[in-house]
Amino acid sequence: MAEYIDQVDREARKRALKVFQETFKMLYDQIARGEPPYMMLPKRTLANTIYDEKRKLLLLGPEKLKRSFLDLNESKKFMQTLLMAKIIYEALERDEYPTIRDLYYRGKHTIIYREPGGRRHEENTWDEQRESDAVIRDIEVLTGLLREEMLILSKEKGKVVGNMRIRSGGDVIDLSKMGHGAYAIEPTPDLIEFVDVDAEYVLVVEKDAVFQQLHRIGFWRRHKAILITSAGQPDRATRRFVRRLSEELKLPVYILTDADPYGWYIYSVFKIGSITLSYESERLATPSARFIGVSMTDIFGYGKKKPYLSEKERRNYIIKAKDADIKRAYELMNYKWFQTKKWQIEIKIFLDKKSKLEIEALTSKGLKFLADKYLPEKIETGDWIE
């Protein structure tokens, strides 16, 4: 097997193993000093999740948690954390590529013990993946390593095409030579090397089917774009890949979603990060990402801006918002990163009209309309939302 594992992976393993050794050495030191072992972890709670207005990112705050072996409330979690760290460490050493589901199974077993008096107890290391996943996240914040850097793999939905060559696993891949198919982004996008690129911006499309359409008519070729789809809610690899395009290649990033609170949320996950996993934002979010549409002002117009849809098209294409959409919109309205003038206008029009619209409404006006009028015009005139 060894001959097929490339150098890039080998070096990533070495880096991760070293960080693990350094991180968990404190436990040896504590025990050597005769102290009860404990770990200090950044708190992954909503209360300790802070929106950094300057950097435009959701980040973990300064609060820490002491997870001590001899604290009855924390001792199970302490042992779970060490068990998981051991499993990940061994997988790194043995050239394995576990998934989070694997790690759950690998650690799952029953511990049988007796009280001093003799009463027998059974306790499972964990019962549900929710528990083992939480421990993996703790290890991420404790070590500062993303799970991808521990060579933990996962399913991936993101795809990309464009005038760009990348190096991955020893191969140089030309993303402009994918035919009618596309390049499926790997689970460890930090190990990708950008060889060369000839593009002016990145367009991320929420919907895979619309990605297929834009790809098929050569949109990215004509408009010098790197075309990406997240196929719905973006996974970590797609977010990290987009972030790297923005950060390292200085390409502007535009996000195209349906005109509804769910689409806005997808945009905000790309841009700001997700609330529950704020510790990842620092690496996965793209604070400069722009919402290109479909916006409420595209549908209804606003002030001097003319709508892209006629009265008749609106009648046929608009979908009535559901109660859940409206509830979601009120929630988003309160998030700091939606409290800009343009976003407040968007949300207000939505709540006023109680209407949403899919990207497909634009392609049904003609794919050329979307590809060669709507998108280029909006980019050219700066008609996006930060």
Place this chain on the structure above:
Amino acid sequence: MAEYIDQVDREARKRALKVFQETFKMLYDQIARGEPPYMMLPKRTLANTIYDEKRKLLLLGPEKLKRSFLDLNESKKFMQTLLMAKIIYEALERDEYPTIRDLYYRGKHTIIYREPGGRRHEENTWDEQRESDAVIRDIEVLTGLLREEMLILSKEKGKVVGNMRIRSGGDVIDLSKMGHGAYAIEPTPDLIEFVDVDAEYVLVVEKDAVFQQLHRIGFWRRHKAILITSAGQPDRATRRFVRRLSEELKLPVYILTDADPYGWYIYSVFKIGSITLSYESERLATPSARFIGVSMTDIFGYGKKKPYLSEKERRNYIIKAKDADIKRAYELMNYKWFQTKKWQIEIKIFLDKKSKLEIEALTSKGLKFLADKYLPEKIETGDWIE
């Protein structure tokens, strides 16, 4: 735009346009003869869905439906069918690549008409995509063209890697040079040309994450396999791609799923086709596909066969079947294509033990166990189910 549309697509359009002209000419002829226009359609009903035991396929039976313009019960459907046919025909002529969602939007409008007496009526062409989708299926069975042959695109989940080169959209793509990523299969797999291949079999993995793992350790290279994932329930393009590998390249196809009725169903969709869309089976199903596992006899053993899992592993990995799983198993038990000796044993063990297992239970024993023991051994000893 035209320069980017390749010759293969242009020829596909020509073929489809010709079939449309020939199919719908009958309506002109009927009108010219002074007859009320009608179409004869194969019935897409459960009662007219037949399991062909010889060909091992679910197929549409001989029953036909007369859809007549002047029949009050059928006239709306008649008009919907013609409206959709017109929209698809125009899209073909205009080098468009619609999706089924587009087609729904394109046709959606309100018809206003007055009774001879003067009373005003409003009627929508269709209200839900369910209606327009049904009409697209009718046009598929009427013309004998799959919607992919009408250049209708859709979202795609299937991925592939292996020692194989294909031609798509003017590019030659080497599926062995995808790095850690993969090739995302295009929505129109009939337009792919197989350039050359050096593989002994096809392995289709239900789960994308397990595909990532097997890919990452070079499974397909060591075992001369074409490695594919359907990422859950397979879409049409993945099914068609697998069928073409089986039919044109004569490669054996093995399907690896979780050990549960949902996994068995995924297998049967690949092999036999789906009950609701039986008209597609003739093109999309792979009747020779083999279920490689995970089988109940792999978990528990059977007769002389030893299980792959120890008692302790079973205790940690097995998941209790849910009521829905058990109900599903009873349903599958009655399908003709599950009425073979081996399948009945599988289902009986499942119902007896009320236990299911995920593929990840095997990778958590070590990815090498799955890649270099379990799979090669089962293939070598013929331990699969037809």
